[in-house]
Amino acid sequence: MAFEPTIISFLCNWCSYTGADLAGTSRIPYAPNLRTIRIMCSGRIEPTFVLKAFREGADGVLMCGCHPGDCHYHEGNYKCLRRYHLLQKYLQQMGIKKERVRLEWISASEGKQFAALANEFTETIRQLGPCKIKGVMETLT
Amino acid sequence: MSKETKNKPKLKLAIYWGAACGGCCISVLDVHEKLFDVVAVADLVFWPIALDVKYADVEAMENGFIDVTLYNGAVRNSENEHMAKLLRQKSKILIAYGSCAHLGGIPGLANFHNKEEIFERVYHTSESTVNKERVEPVTSYKVAEGTLSLPEFFNDVRALDQVVDVDYYLPGCPPQTERFVEVFMAIVTNASLPPNGSVVGATEKAQCDECQRKKTDNKRIKQFKRLVEVIDDGETCFLEQGIICMGPATRSGCGYRCIEGNSPCQGCYGPPSTSPDPGAKMMSAIATMIDSNDPDEIIKIVEQIEDPAGTFYRFSLPGSILRRKLIETQT
Numbered sequence: 001m002a003f004e005p006t007i008i009s010f011l012c013n014w015c016s017y018t019g020a021d022l023a024g025t026s027r028i029p030y031a032p033n034l035r036t037i038r039i040m041c042s043g044r045i046e047p048t049f050v051l052k053a054f055r056e057g058a059d060g061v062l063m064c065g066c067h068p069g070d071c072h073y074h075e076g077n078y079k080c081l082r083r084y085h086l087l088q089k090y091l092q093q094m095g096i097k098k099e100r101v102r103l104e105w106i107s108a109s110e111g112k113q114f115a116a117l118a119n120e121f122t123e124t125i126r127q128l129g130p131c132k133i134k135g136v137m138e139t140l141t
Numbered sequence: 142m143s144k145e146t147k148n149k150p151k152l153k154l155a156i157y158w159g160a161a162c163g164g165c166c167i168s169v170l171d172v173h174e175k176l177f178d179v180v181a182v183a184d185l186v187f188w189p190i191a192l193d194v195k196y197a198d199v200e201a202m203e204n205g206f207i208d209v210t211l212y213n214g215a216v217r218n219s220e221n222e223h224m225a226k227l228l229r230q231k232s233k234i235l236i237a238y239g240s241c242a243h244l245g246g247i248p249g250l251a252n253f254h255n256k257e258e259i260f261e262r263v264y265h266t267s268e269s270t271v272n273k274e275r276v277e278p279v280t281s282y283k284v285a286e287g288t289l290s291l292p293e294f295f296n297d298v299r300a301l302d303q304v305v306d307v308d309y310y311l312p313g314c315p316p317q318t319e320r321f322v323e324v325f326m327a328i329v330t331n332a333s334l335p336p337n338g339s340v341v342g343a344t345e346k347a348q349c350d351e352c353q354r355k356k357t358d359n360k361r362i363k364q365f366k367r368l369v370e371v372i373d374d375g376e377t378c379f380l381e382q383g384i385i386c387m388g389p390a391t392r393s394g395c396g397y398r399c400i401e402g403n404s405p406c407q408g409c410y411g412p413p414s415t416s417p418d419p420g421a422k423m424m425s426a427i428a429t430m431i432d433s434n435d436p437d438e439i440i441k442i443v444e445q446i447e448d449p450a451g452t453f454y455r456f457s458l459p460g461s462i463l464r465r466k467l468i469e470t471q472t
């Protein structure tokens with residue numbers, strides 16, 4: 001069977017989730033590989049969530065928040081941005097390719113952009129193949 | 142000593158080291174004259190650093206014969222694993238003693254590599270090695286006198302609870318001796334013990350909650366610095382001076398030995414129970430402090446943290462969520 005990526009996406013309640021919703025209500029078809037978790041703010045995405053996603057078998061993680069300056073809580077998305085860059089550096093040390101984690105800004109009106117992002121990210125992960133970190137750890141415990 | 146305690150059968154205590162430096166055993170010796178209190182109520186039945194008791198003697202013991210075993214060190218090879226399983230079987234209470242048994246500790250940093258890479262470095266490419274025949278350790282080797290054997294070197298390092306069930310964890314590198322005495326005396330006096338799986342000899346609070354250094358709520362860091370690049374004033378929070386300190390994501394209980402010695406916390410006591418991953422909590426905390434909203438500047442500031450994995454998981458890589466580096470050549 002062809003490889004179908006499992007992608008965990010964390011979408012903020014105020015912009016990105018609403019944007020994804022808009023893609024749905026506008027009947028825009030997009031890749032069904034995303035397992036979406038709605039959170040109140042991209043500032044709520046702890047590095048732990050991303051690590052746990054990989055540990056439990058995700059092949060990619062997508063983080064989305066409001067555009068800079070638009071955060072419902074003023075600066076949650078900036079916190080997310082800082083954490084994202086530090087987390088990326090750690091993940092690369094752990095042998096996880098940087099393309100597997102992505103941070104993008106999606107506003108409530110960007111349904112089309114969200115659908116395009118979902119397709120494009122799914123394709124990127126499909127090219128990379130399965131993330132093997134889960135398998136490596138299982139054989140050793 | 143009361144008559145009651147005198148007539149009580151003595152507790153049987155065992156101390157074993159897996160992949161360890163020996164510091165944990167020394168921390169037990171650091172009870173100094175209190176050692177007399179310990180031996181008054183306990184018989185040491187097995188302690189390789191101090192007593193000549195053989196593995197065969199432990200194997201001959203009945204199951205549950207030992208009351209308390211302090212296992213320090215990580216599980217690096219099949220000998221460590223065998224002893225962990227054996228001591229689990231022979232002990233009523235098994236305590237993971239010290240950072241290595243708790244979360245993997247310094248030996249756990251080997252999880253950035255696998256067995257193949259480690260052997261290549263140690264037996265072939267290290268500067269002081271001449272090994273033209275490419276000799277490597279093997280688990281069994283036939284000589285005229287018979288077969289020699291060595292333990293098998295595992296592909297990765299494990300914390301004790303990744304091999305056997307652990308009753309309690311006593312963290313620290315090494316654990317503060319006073320904490321050990323407190324825990325030991327609690328066991329001796331039959332004080333009510335916390336539920337199995339608890340971390341003992343440490344608090345639930347983070348180091349920062351009790352740290353005496355001056356700090357503000359809103360920390361802002363423009364530049365991360367190494368300790369040698371700063372003239373520490375001895376009283377301002379290390380983080381506020383741009384020095385990475387593991388205080389926000391580390392349990393207290395150690396008595397702030399490092400911070401009182403003007404050195405930032407390195408995180409040997411592990412994370413409070415509320416954080417499932419020691420380093421992730423720290424990454425979360427420290428990234429928030431970065432004083433910039435500009436992606437390019439953020440990247441530049443993050444670049445100043447030379448080795449996030451080694452810094453934030455210095456004592457805890459095997460016990461973290463990812464546990465080890467993904468090496469793609471592995472199947």
